[in-house]
Amino acid sequence: MNGSRRHFLIGGGACAACLPSLAGARVLPTNLESLVDTNYEPLDPDERGMWQSCERIEEMIRTSPQRLDAPALQDYTRGVVERLVGRETPDLRIYLMRDSSFNASMYPTGMMIVNTGFMARVRNEAQYAAVLGHEAGHFFRKHTITGYRSIRRKTSTMAFIGAAAGAAAGYSGQGSWVDAANVINQALVMSVFQFSRTHEAEADAFGIMLMARAGYSTSAASAVWGQLIAERMASAKQRGAKYKDRSESAFSTHPPSEDRMQDLSDTADHLSTVVVTNATDGRDEWLAAIQPHRAMLLEEQIKLNDPGASLYLVESLAQDGWTGVLRYNEGEVYRLRNADGDDVKAADAFAASTALPDAPAEAWRAHGFALLKAGKTPEGREALNRYLTMKPDARDAGIVRYTLNQ
């Protein structure tokens, strides 16, 4: 079976045949019901074993130094999930993790992990809901245990032994939660990649169904992928590299992004005609929730020094209006790239940041150093003094004071 959701849906049932707005036969996403309720318990030894592995991972995550301590954002995230599933969710535990990669994941025990690298790229609450709904789809459709059973049915003895050994390593407590989590993910990859691609496609369908029911603009789901593709293209162009959709790999568990984006877009268009009325994207709600964390989220991305991706991100977020934080980070992209002429571009961005009312203190520091580099000593010293006034206990105050005393 082809991995794209379009083909997955085509393989479904007859209900869709009577829906003229969808090309060909499809199963409506609304036909995907939850297989898990709030009191769900693992049914058999396979599932109980999987749960024990996951509980071990969760124990490590709970105390990980990577965990983001942000109670308000945590509550907000749960609120979005509960709006999606239409009930309270005592069976789900949500962990916000400081990880700069674009990802979120779901475990069969109800543990949901949301990376800061995903939050950094989100433009509105509907986009956030699109990915959380997708992850919820994995949980409510019991994908992990089905994937595990698929290994037993479809792979060679050695592969199964490998998976079992990996699971044992997870139990032993050696390595990190990431290692242990990889064991489970690897197990899914090892099965048959189209099998888990099918899971991804079903989770997409489930997620978009939840979005429609909750009144979110379903076009946000394809927009998330569109933004990610555009970002990776910008990154490749900057590096002089050819853009390659990494999800096309035979070992990928995700359908190719462009196919996926198109499928999501098609379904969203369809749902908007038959299910959703007065859908919203929740832009203001998202901006209010993320504003206290945006500087940190951007720092995590910009300091990776992937200038094409970083500039795309900053400019994409600036479509909602330039802020001092965004201009400062634009300057940081140029400062770190440090190509010919970037010193001038960085200086201009830092200057622009300091002209905005919400300029962070760091913008004044960067502005000051840029002016000193350009030989504008009095102005540079003034900017550095401004930085120390705004942030007298700054962690780099020592070197800034030393610079001023030269």
Add this chain to the structure above:
Amino acid sequence: MKARILFALMPMFLAGCIPTYTLKKAGPTTVANGAFTVQPSSAWNVVPKDVSRTEWEEVWTQNGPLLDTVAFLGGLPEGKAVVVQKKKEEQRVPLFRANMSAEDLASMVEASYRIRGVTVFNVESVDPVEFLGGQGIRVRFNYAPTNGITKKGDCVLRVIDKKLYVMKLEGVSSHYFNAVVPEFDLLVSTAALQK
């Protein structure tokens, strides 16, 4: 018969190919391809060279590289990076430039961790420091690798004649880092350029 002898001798050949740790005794010694000298008060293990490190770097350890390391970088020229990286890699450490500000140098150190998947990286302080007979900068930091064991670092850097000189201590924050700090401070204070 000949094949059997060759097969029997193979482990010996292979053993000869495996890089081994060597001992660096206390007392004045040169480091980083002779770029500068330091005077350790105790013996150190020199970590074997490998392809993950640049030709300008040398690494020592007391208790094993997972627990503590001291790295020496001697005379990195302009246009080079403090780490081995490919030109078209998505995430890259900024290349060294002689006109880098203290802020730029600190960012370079930070980027060398972030591109390796470290997201939680905190700069504790950036201060001036006496190093190799002149004024350099000292960056203290901590970070959380994905294995959950937090580490601390202390890095001194100075640009001399358009080349970068670095000494960096890194260790597990629970014990090993603090245990090596006095010796690292001694190494920094005794560091001298090779004449």
